[in-house]
Amino acid sequence: MANKQEESLHVVAGSRAVAGAIPLAISQATDPGHWSPPYGIAGQDVSAYQGNVDWAAQWNQGSRFAYVKASEGNYYVNGNFSQQYDGSRSVGMIRGAYHFAIPNWSSGADQARYFVANGGGWSADGYTLPPVLDIEYNPYEGQTINGFYFGNTCYGMSAGQMASWISDFGNTVKSLIGRYPVIYSTTDWWATCTGNSGSFANYPLWIASYPSSPSSSPGTLPASWNQFSFWQYSSTGPFSGDSNIWNGDFASLSTFAGNSVPQAASDQISAYRNGHPALGNQTTAITCGLVNGGCFQGFQGGTIMWSPATGALPITPGPIADAWRSTGLESGRAGYPTSELICGLKNGGCFQNFQGGSFLWSPASGAALVQPGAIRDYWASKGFESGALGYPTSSLTCGLKNGGCFQTFQAGSVLSSPSTPPVLVKSGPMLDAWGGTGFENGVLGYPVAEATCDASSCVQKFQGGVVAWTSTSGAWPIILGIADTWNTARAQSVPIGFPLAKEVCGLRASGCYQLFQGGVIMFSPNTGAFTLTGRLLDYWQKSGFENGSLGYPTSSANCGLTDSGCIQSFEKGSVVYSNSTPIQSVAAGPMLDAWKLSGMETGSLGYPVSAQICGLKDGGCFQMFAKGALMYSPATGAQPSINGPIRDLWQQGGFESGRLGYPASGVVCGLRNSGCFQNYQGGTIMLSAGTSANALLMGPIRDAWVKSGFEGGTLGYPTSAQICGLRNGGCFQNFEKGTVMWSQATGAQPMTSDPIRARWGQSGFESGSLGYPTSATICGLRNGGCFENFENGTIMWSPTSGAQAMVPGPIQQAWAGQGFEGGRAGYPTTSQTCSPDGTSCTQSFQGATITWSSASGVKLLTP
Numbered sequence: 001m002a003n004k005q006e007e008s009l010h011v012v013a014g015s016r017a018v019a020g021a022i023p024l025a026i027s028q029a030t031d032p033g034h035w036s037p038p039y040g041i042a043g044q045d046v047s048a049y050q051g052n053v054d055w056a057a058q059w060n061q062g063s064r065f066a067y068v069k070a071s072e073g074n075y076y077v078n079g080n081f082s083q084q085y086d087g088s089r090s091v092g093m094i095r096g097a098y099h100f101a102i103p104n105w106s107s108g109a110d111q112a113r114y115f116v117a118n119g120g121g122w123s124a125d126g127y128t129l130p131p132v133l134d135i136e137y138n139p140y141e142g143q144t145i146n147g148f149y150f151g152n153t154c155y156g157m158s159a160g161q162m163a164s165w166i167s168d169f170g171n172t173v174k175s176l177i178g179r180y181p182v183i184y185s186t187t188d189w190w191a192t193c194t195g196n197s198g199s200f201a202n203y204p205l206w207i208a209s210y211p212s213s214p215s216s217s218p219g220t221l222p223a224s225w226n227q228f229s230f231w232q233y234s235s236t237g238p239f240s241g242d243s244n245i246w247n248g249d250f251a252s253l254s255t256f257a258g259n260s261v262p263q264a265a266s267d268q269i270s271a272y273r274n275g276h277p278a279l280g281n282q283t284t285a286i287t288c289g290l291v292n293g294g295c296f297q298g299f300q301g302g303t304i305m306w307s308p309a310t311g312a313l314p315i316t317p318g319p320i321a322d323a324w325r326s327t328g329l330e331s332g333r334a335g336y337p338t339s340e341l342i343c344g345l346k347n348g349g350c351f352q353n354f355q356g357g358s359f360l361w362s363p364a365s366g367a368a369l370v371q372p373g374a375i376r377d378y379w380a381s382k383g384f385e386s387g388a389l390g391y392p393t394s395s396l397t398c399g400l401k402n403g404g405c406f407q408t409f410q411a412g413s414v415l416s417s418p419s420t421p422p423v424l425v426k427s428g429p430m431l432d433a434w435g436g437t438g439f440e441n442g443v444l445g446y447p448v449a450e451a452t453c454d455a456s457s458c459v460q461k462f463q464g465g466v467v468a469w470t471s472t473s474g475a476w477p478i479i480l481g482i483a484d485t486w487n488t489a490r491a492q493s494v495p496i497g498f499p500l501a502k503e504v505c506g507l508r509a510s511g512c513y514q515l516f517q518g519g520v521i522m523f524s525p526n527t528g529a530f531t532l533t534g535r536l537l538d539y540w541q542k543s544g545f546e547n548g549s550l551g552y553p554t555s556s557a558n559c560g561l562t563d564s565g566c567i568q569s570f571e572k573g574s575v576v577y578s579n580s581t582p583i584q585s586v587a588a589g590p591m592l593d594a595w596k597l598s599g600m601e602t603g604s605l606g607y608p609v610s611a612q613i614c615g616l617k618d619g620g621c622f623q624m625f626a627k628g629a630l631m632y633s634p635a636t637g638a639q640p641s642i643n644g645p646i647r648d649l650w651q652q653g654g655f656e657s658g659r660l661g662y663p664a665s666g667v668v669c670g671l672r673n674s675g676c677f678q679n680y681q682g683g684t685i686m687l688s689a690g691t692s693a694n695a696l697l698m699g700p701i702r703d704a705w706v707k708s709g710f711e712g713g714t715l716g717y718p719t720s721a722q723i724c725g726l727r728n729g730g731c732f733q734n735f736e737k738g739t740v741m742w743s744q745a746t747g748a749q750p751m752t753s754d755p756i757r758a759r760w761g762q763s764g765f766e767s768g769s770l771g772y773p774t775s776a777t778i779c780g781l782r783n784g785g786c787f788e789n790f791e792n793g794t795i796m797w798s799p800t801s802g803a804q805a806m807v808p809g810p811i812q813q814a815w816a817g818q819g820f821e822g823g824r825a826g827y828p829t830t831s832q833t834c835s836p837d838g839t840s841c842t843q844s845f846q847g848a849t850i851t852w853s854s855a856s857g858v859k860l861l862t863p
Contacts, residue, residue, distance in 0.1 A: 096129025256289025
């Protein structure tokens with residue numbers, strides 16, 4: 001009670017008479033913010049030490065009842081009693097009086113009469129609380145005052161003497177006012193000084209207990225009681241004096257003050273007792289004023305609880321009764337009992353139903369409350385205590401993240417939230433691994449599905465990933481993106497296996513990785529999460545991991561390719577292999593783009609068979625493939641060089657260092673006569689079914705061929721290489737349908753008439769009398785004729801006249817003057833012949849002969 005030690009001053013020296021009251025209004029520091037239990041009606045107790053109390057302020061602060069010290073021993077009354085007792089009532093509080101016992105001073109009956117005569121009376125008016133016996137630690141322990149020795153903490157009395165003194169006091173009060181007093185004490189003092197007497201269950205209990213941190217329970221009660229009426233939980237606030245709660249609502253507090261017993265309560269409690277003689281004799285009268293209009297009565301074998309909603313049902317001493325008490329008795333979340341205690345469950349268990357749920361108990365699990373709701377429904381769906389979850393091992397705890405709740409069972413913990421269903425996380429490695437991430441507050445969040453297990457492994461899904469376990473690797477969390485990738489990989493039978501460790505982050509570009517039995521999963525925000533296993537993993541590791549030449553993976557492995565091949569993409573390239581080709585990478589950029597354009601492993605190049613090699617001419621690179629190579633230079637990009645005649649010819653010419661240089665296109669087929677070509681920096685290589693591969697070098701010969709209509713024109717495909725070193729630095733190249741001749745003076749001229757070309761050959765080709773051609777072969781003349789000009793003449797041809805040379809001079813001029821082949825002379829039928837001394841010449845034509853002599857000039861002779 002409030003500051004008993006201070007009131008030891010009231011025993012004055014030299015006398016055992018009553019001392020005067022202490023001065024008014026001694027201030028006492030309080031903590032208005034002190035915690036309060038989360039239930040009940042708030043109140044306080046005061047003594048003269050508090051002086052004149054500002055009751056309006058206490059009411060405004062929330063206090064609704066007050067106990068005021070009236071007397072001590074048979075020598076002291078509170079000088080401030082009227083101000084405190086009447087003042088508390090004047091603001092609307094229910095109030096009562098208490099007596100501080102000094103058991104070795106005088107008899108219990110004597111002090112009871114003294115107390116009732118000095119403020120400890122009671123009437124059933126609904127606002128006067130029953131009087132209180134404050135029996136506790138001796139404030140004068142070990143002291144002798146005015147020749148009287150006050151004794152030890154138990155006032156020098158034995159446990160039996162103390163119990164008898166309390167009974168004497170209580171019985172006397174009851175005889176004077178009609179009801180037993182409330183007993184105020186502590187569990188420790190009661191056990192120490194009464195031997196933990198169980199004989200006072202018919203007295204309401206006011207328990208003093210000061211938890212060091214916020215609590216909803218005063219802890220273990222003295223042996224006489226299985227519930228308390230009042231709880232003094234603080235001497236430092238929030239109210240002046242000591243702070244208390246009434247274990248019920250305000251209506252029940254008023255009923256307690258009036259001590260009225262509803263007829264229904266009396267009848268039903270009596271009927272239940274008569275039907276259950278094992279309860280034994282009653283140990284208390286019916287006490288009402290509990291929450292929701294309830295009452296109770298104590299018996300040797302337990303307590304019968306009654307409320308208008310539940311009727312009369314027993315609370316049997318034992319673990320379930322203790323658990324119910326720890327939740328706040330009928331004022332707590334369990335409420336009143338709605339069934340008897342039922343035993344004979346699995347493994348020797350018992351249960352009892354209450355308004356707020358069911359208490360379950362077994363020797364192995366202890367007693368715990370299962371409340372209505374999603375978790376109880378889940379437990380029921382699993383078979384209650386006989387199912388996979390077993391007995392509860394804790395009561396429901398809510399207020400978790402996002403409004404979640406959990407409850408532990410023998411099999412593990414069941415979690416539920418508004419957005420996730422109730423799910424069990426099994427005790428053991430799975431629960432430990434989840435707990436290591438922070439339970440529902442961590443990255444995994446709440447469980448969302450049952451664990452799927454076999455003989456040696458388990459997997460359980462959570463909001464933010466999974467927990468996976470095997471008997472050899474243990475249990476590890478797999479988070480978010482890595483978890484999604486792992487789930488997909490397992491569904492696709494990728495041999496990734498189970499995790500061997502937790503995720504490790506802090507890599508380049510905020511990356512993370514996690515090791516698994518069959519490989520690793522790599523993640524970065526820019527690339528996502530992908531598996532790496534087998535030969536691909538080995539190759540990537542040798543390349544320098546994520547900091548090496550490949551960087552992070554950007555796809556999963558794609559296996560099942562031709563020749564049992566596999567490919568996987570990375571930031572800086574792709575890695576690929578097959579049964580018959582080694583594992584190689586194709587660098588991202590022009591080389592990889594060109595390989596993709598070729599059809600990758602099923603295309604014209606096939607699988608890579610070498611690494612990329614650089615340092616070639618003009619900053620070039622190449623990479624070998626099963627069917628050829630990719631060539632790259634900054635000027636040409638990456639182009640394929642496919643195994644076959646075109647590549648062979650290019651190789652013979654010195655690859656990129658030869659006259660053709662780097663390829664500037666891929667191989668293009670589908671030309672006339674199954675032809676193909678490939679362009680190079682320095683020309684083109686042409687190939688057809690009827691012609692071998694030949695190069696057309698950039699320059700006038702190729703230009704003339706292009707002008708003629710490429711392979712579909714008058715020349716057709718080349719049938720030789722370009723050959724130079726002719727007279728005056730000339731060159732030529734043969735084609736299916738002719739030849740292109742070139743010299744610096746005459747340019748490139750195609751020769752597409754076989755007779756003209758043959759006649760030119762007879763003349764000694766470019767070194768003969770005619771020299772290089774100076775025009776292309778021109779046809780479409782009269783009677784299907786053709787001609788071609790040369791440095792030193794012209795060759796004329798028609799089907800009837802054949803190919804004949806005409807040299808510049810008088811005869812040629814005369815023929816031209818009469819109308820060329822369209823004149824009466826027609827086409828020449830012979831070449832010009834001259835005398836040895838050169839003084840005369842003649843040439844025959846279809847319709848004439850033209851002669852010339854130095855003496856007579858030109859003559860046209862007709863038949």
